[in-house]
Amino acid sequence: VTVRRASLNRREEAPLACPGCGASYPASARFCDTCGLPLVVGGPQHAILEPRDERHERARKIKPQFTEGPLIKVAYVRNQVEGEFLQGLLLEEGVPSILRRSAGFDVPDFLAAGPRDVLVAASGAATAREVLLENGLAPESREPGPPASPGRLLAGLLGALALGLAVLWILSLVVR
Numbered sequence: 001v002t003v004r005r006a007s008l009n010r011r012e013e014a015p016l017a018c019p020g021c022g023a024s025y026p027a028s029a030r031f032c033d034t035c036g037l038p039l040v041v042g043g044p045q046h047a048i049l050e051p052r053d054e055r056h057e058r059a060r061k062i063k064p065q066f067t068e069g070p071l072i073k074v075a076y077v078r079n080q081v082e083g084e085f086l087q088g089l090l091l092e093e094g095v096p097s098i099l100r101r102s103a104g105f106d107v108p109d110f111l112a113a114g115p116r117d118v119l120v121a122a123s124g125a126a127t128a129r130e131v132l133l134e135n136g137l138a139p140e141s142r143e144p145g146p147p148a149s150p151g152r153l154l155a156g157l158l159g160a161l162a163l164g165l166a167v168l169w170i171l172s173l174v175v176r
Ligand SMILES: [Zn+2]
Pocket: 018, 019, 020, 021, 022, 023, 032, 033, 034, 035, 036, 037, 067
């Protein structure tokens, strides 16, 4: 009875687990920070699933030793498609990665397109950089200039609009 209670307590502490790397998460979490996979209930003993679809296949390739440590940015890509291609290359070497919209581009106009940062766990960063170099992709090659904040972008757009309206107003005066 004592043993059973202990295991129940542990499950209450971390009722969710990642099917990719087996990491435990609190009930408030939805996705694995490392793999980006949706978390499953029941702890690691239930987490190892047979590859049934692409997502499970992806999870199966991930090497657990590349899932430790904080997320580190290893590359900058121009769009989602490029990012996913890169993620595929990294995954072939067992390195899970996530794509994140680059700073300053997280406004609605840029949700579908726009540049992405590719992040991997610290323990996988060295391997990730090797993969990038082997494929002729210089890691961290192109940083955009100082990222414009969404607020500043909006201010710029409004400024341009105001200028346009002023020009129209002046023209209307001249024509009259
Ligand atoms: Zn994971």
